Amino acid sequence: MDLLDNLALGFSTALGFQNVLYCFVGVLLGTLIGVLPGLGPVATIAMLLPITFGLEPVSAVIMLAGIYYGAQYGGSTTAILINLPGESSSVVTTLDGHQMAKQGRAGAALVTAAVGSFFAGSVAIIVLALFAPPLARFALEFGPPEYFALMVLGLIASVALASGAIIKALAMVVLGLLLGLIGRDLNTALPRMTFDLMAMIDGLQFVAIAMGVFGLGEIIRNLDSEQLSRGTVAKVGRLMLTREEARAIVKPILRGTVLGSILGILPGGGALLASFGAYTVEKKVSATPERFGKGAIEGVAAPESANNAGAQSSFIPMLTLGIPPNPVMALLAGALILHGIQPGPNVISEQPTLFWGLIASMWIGNLMLLILNLPLVGMWVRLASTPYHLLFPVIVVFCCIGVLSVNNATFDVLVMIGAGVIGYILLKLDCEPAPLLLGFILGPMLEEYLRRTLLISRGDPSVFFTRPLSATLLAFAVLLLVLMVLPSIRSRTNEALKE
Amino acid sequence: MLGWLSRRNLKDVLAGLLFIAIALILGWQASLLPFGTAMRMDAGYFPLVLSSLLGLLGVANLIKGLVQENDGTAIGFKLVALAPIVVGTMFFALTVRGLGLGPTTFVTAFVSAFASRYFRPLVALGLAGLLSVFCVVVFVYGLGVPLPVFGPWLGN
Numbered sequence: 001m002d003l004l005d006n007l008a009l010g011f012s013t014a015l016g017f018q019n020v021l022y023c024f025v026g027v028l029l030g031t032l033i034g035v036l037p038g039l040g041p042v043a044t045i046a047m048l049l050p051i052t053f054g055l056e057p058v059s060a061v062i063m064l065a066g067i068y069y070g071a072q073y074g075g076s077t078t079a080i081l082i083n084l085p086g087e088s089s090s091v092v093t094t095l096d097g098h099q100m101a102k103q104g105r106a107g108a109a110l111v112t113a114a115v116g117s118f119f120a121g122s123v124a125i126i127v128l129a130l131f132a133p134p135l136a137r138f139a140l141e142f143g144p145p146e147y148f149a150l151m152v153l154g155l156i157a158s159v160a161l162a163s164g165a166i167i168k169a170l171a172m173v174v175l176g177l178l179l180g181l182i183g184r185d186l187n188t189a190l191p192r193m194t195f196d197l198m199a200m201i202d203g204l205q206f207v208a209i210a211m212g213v214f215g216l217g218e219i220i221r222n223l224d225s226e227q228l229s230r231g232t233v234a235k236v237g238r239l240m241l242t243r244e245e246a247r248a249i250v251k252p253i254l255r256g257t258v259l260g261s262i263l264g265i266l267p268g269g270g271a272l273l274a275s276f277g278a279y280t281v282e283k284k285v286s287a288t289p290e291r292f293g294k295g296a297i298e299g300v301a302a303p304e305s306a307n308n309a310g311a312q313s314s315f316i317p318m319l320t321l322g323i324p325p326n327p328v329m330a331l332l333a334g335a336l337i338l339h340g341i342q343p344g345p346n347v348i349s350e351q352p353t354l355f356w357g358l359i360a361s362m363w364i365g366n367l368m369l370l371i372l373n374l375p376l377v378g379m380w381v382r383l384a385s386t387p388y389h390l391l392f393p394v395i396v397v398f399c400c401i402g403v404l405s406v407n408n409a410t411f412d413v414l415v416m417i418g419a420g421v422i423g424y425i426l427l428k429l430d431c432e433p434a435p436l437l438l439g440f441i442l443g444p445m446l447e448e449y450l451r452r453t454l455l456i457s458r459g460d461p462s463v464f465f466t467r468p469l470s471a472t473l474l475a476f477a478v479l480l481l482v483l484m485v486l487p488s489i490r491s492r493t494n495e496a497l498k499e
Numbered sequence: 500m501l502g503w504l505s506r507r508n509l510k511d512v513l514a515g516l517l518f519i520a521i522a523l524i525l526g527w528q529a530s531l532l533p534f535g536t537a538m539r540m541d542a543g544y545f546p547l548v549l550s551s552l553l554g555l556l557g558v559a560n561l562i563k564g565l566v567q568e569n570d571g572t573a574i575g576f577k578l579v580a581l582a583p584i585v586v587g588t589m590f591f592a593l594t595v596r597g598l599g600l601g602p603t604t605f606v607t608a609f610v611s612a613f614a615s616r617y618f619r620p621l622v623a624l625g626l627a628g629l630l631s632v633f634c635v636v637v638f639v640y641g642l643g644v645p646l647p648v649f650g651p652w653l654g655n
Contacts, residue, residue, distance in 0.1 A: 051642060165511070167563065171518045171556040178525050178549045185542040192542055193528035220584055223614050224577035389615035393608040393623070394630055396584060400591040400607060401600070401634060405644050413592035417585060424581060428574055429514040447545045459538030 003129065010356030014364055019059055019357065026063035027365045030070020031373065035078050035086045035380045037388070039395060041071045042437075043215040045331045046207050047398050049338075050405040057339040058354045062361040064335055068328050069121060069311045069362065072271055073369045076113040076304050077377060078384040080106055081234050086384060089271040089307040092279040096292060096299030101234035103295050108241050110377060112249050112297055113304040114370055120257040120305035121366040124312035127261050129359050132348060136320040139345035144452035145464050149473035151446050154323045155438060156477040157267035159484070162432040166484050169435050172426070176439020177446060179204055186448060199411035206334045208403050208412040209440060210327070212419025213426075213433045215399040219392050220424040226388060233381055239374055249301040252282055256302035260309030265316050270326035274310025275303035312362060319347050319355060323442070327434050330441045510574055511564025518557030526550030580614045587611035599650035600639055605631040 013019060033044045045064050052060035075087030080097035093113065100109040142150070155173050162169040182193045183203025194200035241249070259281060260274035282302040283292045292299050315332075317325045322344030324330040333343045341351060348355045373380075403416045423433055457463040465471045504512075529550055535541025587610035595603045605627045612623035638644040649655045 050644075165560075165563075167556055167559050168511075168514055171514075171553060171560065174549055174553045174556060175518065175521060178521075178546060178553060181546050181549070188533075188542045190532060190542040192532060192546055193525050195528065216584060216588065220577075220580050220614070223580035223584075223616075224575070226580075226616055387617065389612070389617040390622070390626060392615065393587075393611045393626060396587060396611040397591075397604050397608050397630055397634060400588055400595075401604075401638055401644070404591075404595065404646075405638075408645060410592050410596065413588065417588045417592065420588070421581065421585060425517065425576070426514070428576060429510045429517070431514055447540075450545065451540050454537055455539065459536060461537070 006352065006356045007129065007360065009352060010358075010360030013058060013353045013357030014062065014360035018056075019062055019361060020364065022055070022059045022063040023066050023361045023365045024368060026066020027070035027073075027369050028372075030067040030072075031074035031077075031369065031376075031380065032383065033067070033086070034071035034074020034076075034090075035384045036386070036391065037078070037084050037086050037384070039391070040087065040214060040218070041068050042210060042327050042331060043218065043395070043399070044071075045328065045335075046211040046215065047395075047402040049207055049331070049335055050402050052335065053338065053406075057336065057341055057351075058357045060335060060339060061332065061354060061358050062365075064332055065315070065358060065362060066365045068271075068332075069308060069365065070369060072304075072308045072311050073114065073117055073373055074380065075307075076117070076300075077110065077373070077380050080109045080113065080300070081236070081377070081381050082384060084384065087271075089275045089311075090304075092275050092303045093300055095279070096294070096296045098234070099293065099295035100297065100300065104235070104237055105295065105297075106234045107237040107239040108245055108297065109300050110236065110374060111239050111241055112245070112301045114373055116249065116253045116256065116301045116305035117308040118366050118370040119253055120260055120309035121312055122363060123257045124261045124264065124309040125359055125362050125366075127313055128316055128362075129356075132316050132320050132355070135316065136345040136348045139321050142345075142469070143467070144449040144456070145467050145470040146473065148446065148449040148453055149464060149470035149477070150321060151323060151442050151449070153473045153477040153480075154267035154317075154325065155435070155442060155446075156480050158325075158435045158438050160480050161273060162435050164430045164432055168429075168431045172431050172433070172436040173439040176436035177443040178439075179209065179436075180440040180443025181447065186444065187451065199409070204415050204440075205403070205406060205409075205412045206331075206440060207406050208415040209419045210331055210334075210437060211399050211403055212416040213423035213437070214327070215395065216416065216420025217423030217427055217433070219395060220420065221427050222388065223392065233385070236377055245297055248297050252278075252298040252302040253305045255281060255285070256305030257309045259302075260306030261313045263306070264310030264313030265325070267317065267323065267325045270314040270328065271307040271311040272326075275307035278302040278306030308366075315358075318343055319358075320345055322445070324438065327437045330437050333441060506569050508564040508567040508569055510572075511560050511567065513564075513574070515557045515559070515561030515564055518553055518560060520557075522550045522554035522557055526554065579616075583613035584611050594652075595646060595650075597650045597652040599647040599653065599655070600644075601631050601635050601648045602650075602653070604634045 033039045071087050075090030076093050078084045078086045079090040079093040080101050083094050083098040085091045085094050097109045159169040185192050191201050256278040259278050263274040263277050282298050283289050314325050317323050318329040318333055324333045336343050403412045529543050529546035532543030533541040534543045587607045591607040608627035608630045609623050635648050
């Protein structure tokens with residue numbers, strides 16, 4: 001059994017003292033930022049990235065991954081107890097979770113969220129272990145046209161899932177691609193769009209852009225609508241489920257797990273989409289949809305399972321195809337590249353300890369979260385009540401130090417400030433930043449595959465449509481674009497995302 | 500004219516103008532590079548194609564904004580929130596090597612704190628003090644970030 005050998009390898013890696021420690025630090029930090037409103041996993045991972053440079057790549061990825069799925073656990077706690085989603089993916093949990101808390105069933109809601117997350121996480125990890133290796137083997141057959149087509153599809157999908165107008169999201173993707181091309185051209189070594197600045201020859205730092213937009217830009221936007229009001233903290237009560245409650249959550253957890261695992265793999269997907277999707281589905285299949293929003297336990301179980309499943313399964317496209325489906329994965333891909341590992345179909349075969357160690361660590365991390373979180377609820381709630389005006393100067397300073405220490409270049413801090421200001425303006429103009437970040441990561445790769453394709457075909461673009469796989473992928477991309485332009489469907493998806 | 504303009508969808512108009520401006524700047528930079536042919540793309544090919552695309556999308560946004568009526572939401576940029584953060588981080592970028600991490604973090608945190616409407620000078624001072632000590636201990640002594648605690652401008 002190959003799989004068992006691989007898992008054994010994974011667990012022997014992940015159970016090393018160091019890696020257990022980094023996994024623990026990762027999930028603890030993840031829970032912390034999941035609890036704190038106004039600080040998301042993208043900004044946190046970007047801030048901590050420099051610290052991981054000195055680590056082994058495995059340990060670094062284990063810790064960074066822990067932050068992402070840890071945040072899914074943490075977000076639910078404050079959503080339920082204070083009606084404050086610490087994480088965007090737990091917004092839907094506030095709907096029924098806080099209602100349950102008001103009715104004195106906070107303990108049940110917390111247990112549901114924790115058990116659902118753990119179950120969903122475990123299943124998604126198995127999905128990852130089973131499907132990633134064959135997918136990677138399949139991807140090894142891909143030529144440049146297929147990769148190009150796949151990236152186009154991924155970018156279009158990220159546009160489809162962005163809220164707001166399509167033209168703006170498309171423009172954000174193109175802007176991201178362009179910014180990604182700044183610096184030395186891979187083929188000709190000519191510096192491009194650098195304004196003759198030496199500092200720009202190696203391009204703009206991904207971390208600086210990510211931290212500018214998701215760190216500073218978000219802070220400024222949070223501040224311009226700042227409110228001191230804090231919800232009242234609900235009493236936790238008994239951390240137990242009644243028999244009826246336990247029976248009621250089984251199916252929603254299963255549905256949320258399946259849906260989350262699938263939605264996590266999709267380009268543009270991940271925890272956020274998964275939680276919204278699961279809530280909508282749960283309401284649809286329920287015999288008593290009127291209970292939703294008034295403390296239905298299914299409305300906690302399904303999205304909380306789905307967001308954790310989605311967080312884990314979104315590793316699949318990044319690790320097997322080298323195409324990050326969401327900004328967090330884009331950051332992790334960036335982290336791997338900084339460690340000298342090119343994300344793509346070769347990761348599993350060339351870095352088996354990294355891949356299987358990561359998978360094993362995810363399960364260990366999920367177990368830690370299940371055991372740790374419930375006893376620590378009191379501490380998390382106290383932390384979440386930290387007023388934002390005491391929190392944001394700390395984040396600002398950490399962003400500065402973090403960006404500076406990536407390359408020890410002051411210029412990167414200036415890039416971050418610029419990205420923060422432009423990011424704030426774009427946020428205010430309803431332009432969502434996630435597509436920009438994906439474009440930024442994919443820009444150089446997209447160009448490289450386009451170049452190779454056209455070099456092989458002697459400049460004939462029809463090759464994209466004569467090779468069956470790339471034709472299919474591009475057809476999907478076009479179909480998606482057409483569907484988006486049709487306004488009726490657009491407004492319906494917007495409603496679904498808002499619900 | 501101005502009255503008519505103010506009833507348009509200003510968010511789209513501004514986003515369009517912003518995209519057009521960026522497209523022009525980056526397109527100009529890309530046009531300085533050799534273009535090549537589709538078969539052998541040179542350094543300028545893809546950037547110029549993308550800048551043109553961005554410009555077109557910018558124009559589309561602009562037109563869309565001019566055609567649409569304002570939906571009643573104001574944009575409301577808040578300079579009060581923006582300026583302290585920019586000044587604080589700029590101060591960090593320009594002085595961290597000269598003054599060292601300790602003093603710089605102190606000033607950056609204090610200046611940034613002005614961005615909140617719940618700013619209280621004493622609270623901010625205390626926070627900045629604690630934070631700078633924390634950063635020095637964790638980043639310089641703990642993680643070995645190669646920055647001085649007190650820099651050469653302070654006679655070290």
